[in-house]
Amino acid sequence: MRSARRSVRFRPGATVDFVVVGSGAAGGIIAKELATAGLSVVVLEQGPRIEPEQFEHDEIKTFFQSALQNPPAGFTFRRTESDPARPGQIQLLYHRLVGGGSVMFTANYWRFREIDFVERTHLGAVPGTGLADWPLRYRDLEPYYTKAEWELGVSGVPGPFDPPRSRPYPLPPLPVKSSGVLFERGARALGLHPQPAPLCILSQPFHGRPGCQHCGYCLGFGCEFRAKSSTLYTVIPMAEATGRCEVRPNSYVRKIEVDSRGRATGATYFDENKQERFQPARAVVVCCNGAETPRLLLLSTSNQFPNGLANSSGLVGKYLMFNGYSTASGVFERPLNEYKSVMATRLLYDFYESDPRRGFYGGGALDARAFVYPTMFALAGLPQDEPAWGADYKRMLRDYYTRTMNVDGHSTSLPLETNTISLDPEVKDAWGLPAMRVTYRDHADDLAMMRFLQKRAIEVLEAAGARRTWGQPVQETTLAAHLLGTCRMGNDPRTSVIDRHHRAHDVRNLFMCDGSSLVTGGRGQPTATIQALAYRAGEHIARFARGREI
Amino acid sequence: MIDDAVSRRVFLAASGTAFASAWLAADAGDLRASLAHAARAARSDVLLSWEALTPEQAADLEAIAAQIFPSDETPGSREAHVINFLDHSLATWAAPQREDLIRGLDELNAEAARHWPGASRFALLAPKRQLELLRAQDQTPFFQQMRFATLVGMFSLPSYGGNAGKLGWQLIGFEDRPAWQPPFGDYDAEAGKDGR
Numbered sequence: 253m254r255s256a257r258r259s260v261r262f263r264p265g266a267t268v269d270f271v272v273v274g275s276g277a278a279g280g281i282i283a284k285e286l287a288t289a290g291l292s293v294v295v296l297e298q299g300p301r302i303e304p305e306q307f308e309h310d311e312i313k314t315f316f317q318s319a320l321q322n323p324p325a326g327f328t329f330r331r332t333e334s335d336p337a338r339p340g341q342i343q344l345l346y347h348r349l350v351g352g353g354s355v356m357f358t359a360n361y362w363r364f365r366e367i368d369f370v371e372r373t374h375l376g377a378v379p380g381t382g383l384a385d386w387p388l389r390y391r392d393l394e395p396y397y398t399k400a401e402w403e404l405g406v407s408g409v410p411g412p413f414d415p416p417r418s419r420p421y422p423l424p425p426l427p428v429k430s431s432g433v434l435f436e437r438g439a440r441a442l443g444l445h446p447q448p449a450p451l452c453i454l455s456q457p458f459h460g461r462p463g464c465q466h467c468g469y470c471l472g473f474g475c476e477f478r479a480k481s482s483t484l485y486t487v488i489p490m491a492e493a494t495g496r497c498e499v500r501p502n503s504y505v506r507k508i509e510v511d512s513r514g515r516a517t518g519a520t521y522f523d524e525n526k527q528e529r530f531q532p533a534r535a536v537v538v539c540c541n542g543a544e545t546p547r548l549l550l551l552s553t554s555n556q557f558p559n560g561l562a563n564s565s566g567l568v569g570k571y572l573m574f575n576g577y578s579t580a581s582g583v584f585e586r587p588l589n590e591y592k593s594v595m596a597t598r599l600l601y602d603f604y605e606s607d608p609r610r611g612f613y614g615g616g617a618l619d620a621r622a623f624v625y626p627t628m629f630a631l632a633g634l635p636q637d638e639p640a641w642g643a644d645y646k647r648m649l650r651d652y653y654t655r656t657m658n659v660d661g662h663s664t665s666l667p668l669e670t671n672t673i674s675l676d677p678e679v680k681d682a683w684g685l686p687a688m689r690v691t692y693r694d695h696a697d698d699l700a701m702m703r704f705l706q707k708r709a710i711e712v713l714e715a716a717g718a719r720r721t722w723g724q725p726v727q728e729t730t731l732a733a734h735l736l737g738t739c740r741m742g743n744d745p746r747t748s749v750i751d752r753h754h755r756a757h758d759v760r761n762l763f764m765c766d767g768s769s770l771v772t773g774g775r776g777q778p779t780a781t782i783q784a785l786a787y788r789a790g791e792h793i794a795r796f797a798r799g800r801e802i
Numbered sequence: 803m804i805d806d807a808v809s810r811r812v813f814l815a816a817s818g819t820a821f822a823s824a825w826l827a828a829d830a831g832d833l834r835a836s837l838a839h840a841a842r843a844a845r846s847d848v849l850l851s852w853e854a855l856t857p858e859q860a861a862d863l864e865a866i867a868a869q870i871f872p873s874d875e876t877p878g879s880r881e882a883h884v885i886n887f888l889d890h891s892l893a894t895w896a897a898p899q900r901e902d903l904i905r906g907l908d909e910l911n912a913e914a915a916r917h918w919p920g921a922s923r924f925a926l927l928a929p930k931r932q933l934e935l936l937r938a939q940d941q942t943p944f945f946q947q948m949r950f951a952t953l954v955g956m957f958s959l960p961s962y963g964g965n966a967g968k969l970g971w972q973l974i975g976f977e978d979r980p981a982w983q984p985p986f987g988d989y990d991a992e993a994g995k996d997g998r
Contacts (some may be wrong), residue, residue, distance in 0.1 A: 317895065430987030467983035477981075586988040591976055593986055626957040626976045631950065641870040641940065642933075646878070646973075653974035654987075677949045796913055 259492040264529070268292040269797060271519045271533040271549065273505045276352020277779055278766040279539030280483025281400075284490045285790025287497035291797055295491075296503040296521050296530050299348030302355075304485060307474035311627045314472050323726075327688035328676045331728075337676060337689050344690060345733040347543050350501055351474075351484030353541070353733070354452075354779070358471045358595045359405050359480050361452040362617070362777040363397050363784075365415045366390040367605055375606055377614050381695065382667040386771045387743045387752040390415055396784035396791075404481040404783070407455040410506060411447025413601040423455045425597070426779030430588035431657035432597035435620035438716030439600050449596045449619055452481045458505050459776060461485070468595035468624070471651035481735065505528075506685055507562055508536055508552040508762065511663035516561075516762045522683055535761035535802045537754075537793065539786070542572065542767035546673045547688050549739070549764075562739075562756035562764075567749055569673040571740055572692060573773035574732035576616065576663035578702040581623075581635075582718030587654040590622035603708065604775055606664075614701030616663030618709055623658050635722040659712050661705025662776025663802045665790040666695040667737050694728050702726045702800070736780050753796075754789040761802045765789040853893035854900055860885055861925040862907055867952040869929075869936050877931055877969055887955035887964030899947070904943025913939070 262268055269291040272283045283295045327344065328337035347356045365450050367374060369386040377383065398419050400406070407423040425448035428436075432448075433727045439446040456463045464479040478485045491497035502524035509530070518532035546569035552561040556721070560568050599619035606615045623633060634652060639645040672691045679687040704725045713721045742748025745757035750769060756762040765786050767778055775780060796802050852860050861867040871879040879885075892900045907924075914921045914935055919929055927935070939945050955964030957971065965971065971978055985991035 310959055312962060316954070427984040427986075428990055428993070430989035433989040433993045466907065466983065466986070467979075467981055571982060584989070587975065588987040588989060589975075590987070591981040593984070624976075626971055627954050630953040630957050630970075630974075641952075643872050646874070646876075648872055650876075650974055653976065671825055 260495050260497065262292070262294060262498050265532065267518075267532040267534065268294050268794075269534050270294070270537060271296060271531050271535075272537045272539060273508075274298075274352065274539035274541065274544070274766065275350045275488065275499055276347075276482065276539065276541065276766070277354040277357075277782050278481060280351065280354065280486075280488045280491070281599075281783055281786035282390050282537050282539055282765055282790045282793070283497050283499070284487035285642040285787065286709065286794050286797070287491040289790075289794035289798065291794060292494065293491065293497040294329045294533070295497065295499040296505050296531065297350050297352075297499060297501050298504040298521060299350065299352075299501060300500070301350040301501040302413055303557065304474060304476050304478050307476040309467070309469045309473065312626050326681050327690055328679050329690045329692070331691070331693045333691060335668065337691075339679065339687075342690055342692070342729070343731040344543050344688075344735060345731060346543065346735065350499055351482045354476045354482040355480075355484050357452075357733075357779060358474055358620075359452040360410070360596065360777040361401075361450045361780045362775070363415055363417075363450075364390065364393075364774045364781045365413075365604065368772055368774050371606065374417050374438045375613070378666060378697070380668075382669055383613075383744065384740075384747070384771055385666070387741055387748075393781070393784050393788060394418060396787040397780060399787045400780065400783040403787075404452060404483075404486050405454045405458045405461070406450060406452050406481065406780075408450030409448050411601065413604060415448075421450065422715060423458060425449070426451055426453060426455045426594050427466075427597070429590065429593055429597045429620075429622070430591055431620040431622060434582075434584065434588070434657065434716040434718075435659065435712060438712040439618075441715040442711060444602045445601050446598045446600045446711070447601045450780075451594055453594055454479045454481065459486075461667075464594065468591045468593055468622075503676065504683060505548060506551060506683065506755075508548065508550075509552050510556060510561065511760070512556075514556045514759060516730070516759055521791075526683065535763070535793075535797065537763040537765060537789075539764075539766045542738045542770075543673050543688060543690075545764055545766055545768040546738040547675065549673050550673075551685060557758070562749055562758045562762060563591075564758050565746055565749060567669075567740065567747070569738050570669050570671070571667035571737040572671040572673055572690070573665035573667055573734070573736040573770070574692065574729050575665050575734040575736070575773050575776045575778070576614070576694070576702045576705075576728050577729075577776070578661040578663075578706040578709070578723070579621070579623075579658050580660075580706050580713060580721060580723040581633075581656055581658050582713030582716065583652050583656045583723045584716075585655070588657055589654050590657055591624040591626070591654075596621050601775075602724070603705065610700075610704060612697040612700040613666065614664045614697050614704075616661050616701055616705050616710065618659055618661055618705060621658040621660045623656075624653070626653075629653055629656075636724070657713075659709035661702060661709055663698065663701045663705055664775060665698050665736070665773045667740070667772065668693075668695060673738050691733075692729060699726060699728070734767065734773065734776075736767040736770045736773045736778055739764045740771050741769050743773065753792040754783070754785070755793075755796075763789065763793055854897070855889050855892065858923060858925075859904065859907060860889060862911070862923055863888060863903075863948070865925040865932060866910075866948050867955070869932055870902065870952040871956055879956060881966065882964055882969045883955050883966040884952050884955035884964045886960070886966075887962050888951050890963040891951070892957075893946050903944070903947055906942070906947065910935070910939065910944065913957055914956055
């Protein structure tokens with residue numbers, strides 16, 4: 253199938269219009285927007301290219317061998333600057349392959365709302381934090397949310413709290429699961445407003461791809477049916493079909509190079525044999541995610557940029573946000589069989605906005621969730637105060653496996669200047685480069701919001717008729733898949749890294765677009781916003797290139 | 803080392819965002835070798851010789867796994883060939899864990915000998931004593947490693963050597979099919995009938 257694809261291969265050393273670093277949720281879209289605008293593009297992706305027919309339902313490979321993830325040993329962690337940084341204390345989860353996280357993500361596809369862009373103005377300052385307004389408004393991004401939904405393929409139907417939209421969803425919601433039926437029952441009994449969950453998964457055939465087959469393996473797995481709308485088999489082939497875009501897998505970028513005038517000249521990278529190569533380009537777009545993008549900028553030091561590229565503000569890597577998360581479980585009388593179909597079919601946004609009466613900043617949403625891969629459930633699915641092995645454990649596992657569902661809380665993270673991605677001064681990665689050092693402590697309000705949502709989740713499960721409910725204790729974050737805020741967007745070069753068009757304040761022909769661009773983290777599902785930003789950025793960057801404004 | 807904190811972390815992350823653990827980072831070539839061995843074992847009527855374990859070690863570890871996921875009115879870890887999974891894994895992709903595991907087993911056997919003079923190996927203890935010993939040890943890294951390995955062997959793909967005949971999946975009601983159509987469970991079926 254791949255050999256049939258007519259993909260250009262540029263001559264080694266040939267200068268192209270753009271190098272795009274990273275091929276994930278944002279990079280794939282940027283590449284397509286630039287290539288279809290007539291520009292030549294080389295996409296450097298650190299992971300391999302894997303076609304959908306090679307994806308497997310293999311929990312061991314996926315969760316215990318980190319086959320396509322960043323190796324857990326590749327970074328160090330500390331809670332605060334005064335703590336020693338150690339390997340293995342936290343897991344940042346992202347995927348190294350063409351398509352990146354868009355291949356493996358759960359596919360929740362929530363738009364941000366008006367309030368997310370202007371919360372600072374609306375609420376006032378939150379002391380000790382970097383809560384700020386965006387240089388954009390929801391209305392600026394709305395056309396690009398719509399474009400993402402229609403070009404990639406998103407299923408849903410608007411609910412009572414949804415922001416205004418210029419077009420309906422292209423596809424109706426996925427069929428409701430038992431967890432969705434029970435969630436609706438419980439939520440309505442409490443006077444809340446459940447609605448179908450929008451998913452970046454096809455509920456019906458669309459653009460030559462089949463609808464969801466309900467196999468049940470979304471979270472952490474690639475979709476062998478191509479029903480999950482990953483960039484791997486949506487926009488990336490569109491970019492390649494122009495004949496102007498080459499996606500180069502197994503290419504690990506170690507530095508963005510600059511000339512004596514401080515302009516980016518291309519990217520130096522290791523190829524699959526760890527041979528160093530240089531790809532020259534007229535401009536560079538960095539789309540590596542909210543952890544790898546700041547790391548690459550910090551690695552790209554030079555005489556002009558001794559503190560890292562585009563870092564005159566000193567904010568590259570700062571204001572890291574993960575999104576808050578909590579979970580509660582309930583077991584019911586009869587089988588739900590949550591192991592079938594997508595992860596979530598119902599959610600509610602009643603607690604989305606920050607409410608001063610709660611006594612803390614924050615907002616979030618609840619959704620009805622499956623947590624049901626057999627091995628994972630056996631390891632960690634039962635209440636923690638019950639036997640974890642032996643005959644009683646076995647009996648309970650057999651009773652609970654098909655009858656359990658979760659209600660999860662997804663919530664805000666305050667941007668704190670002390671939560672950062674930086675370079676570890678001692679530990680090296682597999683290429684001999686400084687390892688990523690993560691410094692992160694959840695704000696007390698973020699933890700309070702997680703606990704608040706967990707209590708509401710238990711109430712929903714009880715109102716739905718669960719025969720027993722339990723919650724996993726809310727703790728400080730030890731695993732994060734949403735990597736946000738580390739090259740924040742703003743109008744003032746002293747307080748932000750990129751401008752409202754994703755151009756680095758310090759380097760005219762350098763752009764960053766991914767989770768790192770976000771000024772605030774929304775309520776827990778950032779992919780739709782990252783991809784809307786990518787469509788918008790791609791359009792602007794192509795316009796700059798054509799108008800010789802780069 | 804897998805401990806409860808890790809599985810809790812896995813759990814916490816699992817339904818919210820995405821999740822991972824790090825039992826080991828394995829090489830793809832090792833993995834293929836392991837799968838090939840499992841395929842050979844599945845075709846063979848006689849048990850292949852142990853790859854990573856001595857027969858005594860295999861007997862002890864199988865007995866421990868059988869306490870963790872016992873055979874009672876329904877099959878357990880013995881019938882699911884968890885020990886084959888463990889042996890193949892330790893010989894291939896989980897090889898770096900072998901040393902710790904064997905050291906843990908030796909310590910457990912030493913503990914048994916302290917309790918019951920003359921007892922030499924875990925597998926030879928009366929089931930009641932096995933249970934008593936494990937209950938006293940179930941917070942040790944060794945036990946947690948064995949719990950992890952037993953449950954992964956019970957419920958992962960049969961191609962890794964355990965979950966023989968998909969027995970683990972049948973036990974908990976997980977039906978292995980590549981695709982489904984609604985209704986999925988009792989409550990959405992019922993809601994569908996009500997015309998919702």
